[in-house]
Amino acid sequence: EVQLVESGGGLxxxxxxxxxxxxxxxFTFSNFNMNWVRxxxxxxxxxxxxxxxxxxxxxxxxxxxxxxxxxxDNAKNSLFLQMNSLxxxxxxxxxxxxxxxxxxxSRFDYWGQxxxxxxxx
Amino acid sequence: xxxxxxxxSLPASVGDSVTITCRASQSIDTSLSWYQxxxxxxxxxxxxxxxxxxSGVPSRFSGSGSGTDxxxxxxxxxPEDFATYFCQQSYSFSSFGGGTKVDIK
Numbered sequence: 001e002v003q004l005v006e007s008g009g010g011l012x013x014x015x016x017x018x019x020x021x022x023x024x025x026x027f028t029f030s031n032f033n034m035n036w037v038r039x040x041x042x043x044x045x046x047x048x049x050x051x052x053x054x055x056x057x058x059x060x061x062x063x064x065x066x067x068x069x070x071x072x073d074n075a076k077n078s079l080f081l082q083m084n085s086l087x088x089x090x091x092x093x094x095x096x097x098x099x100x101x102x103x104x105x106s107r108f109d110y111w112g113q114x115x116x117x118x119x120x121x
Numbered sequence: 122x123x124x125x126x127x128x129x130s131l132p133a134s135v136g137d138s139v140t141i142t143c144r145a146s147q148s149i150d151t152s153l154s155w156y157q158x159x160x161x162x163x164x165x166x167x168x169x170x171x172x173x174x175x176s177g178v179p180s181r182f183s184g185s186g187s188g189t190d191x192x193x194x195x196x197x198x199x200p201e202d203f204a205t206y207f208c209q210q211s212y213s214f215s216s217f218g219g220g221t222k223v224d225i226k
Binding site for chain 2 (some may be wrong): 035037045106109111
């Protein structure tokens with residue numbers, strides 16, 4: 001059974017840092033690209049970042065570029081999101097999501113339960 | 122790429138057929154997926170590549186479209202279908218529509 005479990009969320013002051021983790025099981029982690037998606041309270045979904053299965057390619061939303069860094073450890077089946085210079089509007093539930101590509105289409109077929117990040121003084 | 126969903130709210134009754142629209146700011150070919158999200162839960166994939174049903178998703182869900190205009194149709198709405206639905210493009214990185222909440226009329 002595919003499982004994704006996020007951790008590391010919490011309360012942090014503006015300007016602070018936080019590192020999120022996502023543990024994966026039930027599939028060959030290195031074979032899949034991964035993403036972080038966030039959802040502010042009562043709002044819609046916002047794609048945050050992508051990393052290829054090898055870890056060589058990473059992409060970011062403009063809203064987090066230069067502040068967030070995505071990484072992965074395939075030996076430990078883990079995905080990370082290092083968040084620096086956090087702002088109030090980074091407050092959200094952060095989801096990790098597995099990315100599968102077939103039929104000339106990419107989609108997020110499995111999601112974790114999410115971890116809440118609250119940026120507030 | 123900006124994704125615009127309509128309506129933002131859709132009152133409906135059990136047994137109704139409902140249609141949600143998603144429009145892309147530029148052509149995305151057929152790189153469009155739909156997700157369902159229940160309150161307090163993670164999104165679940167329903168449809169990918171515009172019209173392909175994800176494993177385990179009931180056949181009352183269907184998708185169509187191409188280019189910039191897409192639709193999700195739920196035929197014969199069931200009680201468990203009252204939720205929020207999001208479209209997503211994967212043509213250029215990823216972006217989501219604002220969501221459509223299907224609630225009880």
